Amino acid sequence: MRKLTKEQEAIELGKVWMKKSKDPTHDYGHAQRVTQNALKVFEELKENQPERFKEIDPGLVKLLGWWHDCYKARFEKASFRDLFIEGRESELIFRDEMKNYLKPERLEKVAYAISNHQKVFLYVFRFGKIPPLLRIIFEADGLDAMRRDRHKMIIGQNPNIFRKLFSFGMHQFMTIFYKLFLPFTEYGRNTFKRNKAIKPLNVPLD
Numbered sequence: 001m002r003k004l005t006k007e008q009e010a011i012e013l014g015k016v017w018m019k020k021s022k023d024p025t026h027d028y029g030h031a032q033r034v035t036q037n038a039l040k041v042f043e044e045l046k047e048n049q050p051e052r053f054k055e056i057d058p059g060l061v062k063l064l065g066w067w068h069d070c071y072k073a074r075f076e077k078a079s080f081r082d083l084f085i086e087g088r089e090s091e092l093i094f095r096d097e098m099k100n101y102l103k104p105e106r107l108e109k110v111a112y113a114i115s116n117h118q119k120v121f122l123y124v125f126r127f128g129k130i131p132p133l134l135r136i137i138f139e140a141d142g143l144d145a146m147r148r149d150r151h152k153m154i155i156g157q158n159p160n161i162f163r164k165l166f167s168f169g170m171h172q173f174m175t176i177f178y179k180l181f182l183p184f185t186e187y188g189r190n191t192f193k194r195n196k197a198i199k200p201l202n203v204p205l206d
């Protein structure tokens with residue numbers, strides 16, 4: 001069997017980490033779908049804007065997709081506070097787990113994108129252009145966040161009616177936000193309609 005490089009091992013460790021996830025909405029399946037979306041987003045953006053995405057490659061995209069929610073995988077259900085800290089907490093885990101696997105400059109690129117992935121929409125207002133890896137994870141995560149069965153699962157997780165209503169409102173808002181935003185992006189324009197027809201992936205748990 002061909003020996004894996006350190007970076008390939010790092011990607012495999014991300015899969016192992018997510019397989020152990022306690023949170024059914026941030027599990028192996030979520031990370032896998034986000035990674036697949038992210039690779040498609042990357043290919044398309046690179047084709048349209050090669051200059052802007054020239055420092056990104058599929059290895060970085062895979063690391064980001066598999067590790068972006070590693071903190072959330074530790075808990076059965078995300079708290080309200082996690083909405084604000086999950087990116088930073090995932091970054092800390094990623095840095096710690098990956099320090100012996102990745103070259104420093106590659107580790108930094110992915111760590112930055114993980115740290116900021118949940119507040120990326122702020123970049124639209126602050127800087128106009130979103131840094132390349134953040135741009136990729138934002139669209140990839142957004143497409144998975146719109147899945148109806150994922151909404152149902154999140155609402156079902158909440159024990160009381162007020163939390164259920166809050167979750168329902170949050171997810172309606174997110175869906176509207178993504179539906180308004182994604183069609184204006186290169187990837188969104190082309191895949192938004194296609195995505196509606198995508199059935200949840202059957203995730204092999206080998």
Ligand SMILES: [Fe+2]
Pocket residue numbers: 068069086117118
């Ligand atoms: Fe996240």
Ligand SMILES: [Fe+2]
Pocket residue numbers: 030034068069141
């Ligand atoms: Fe995510």
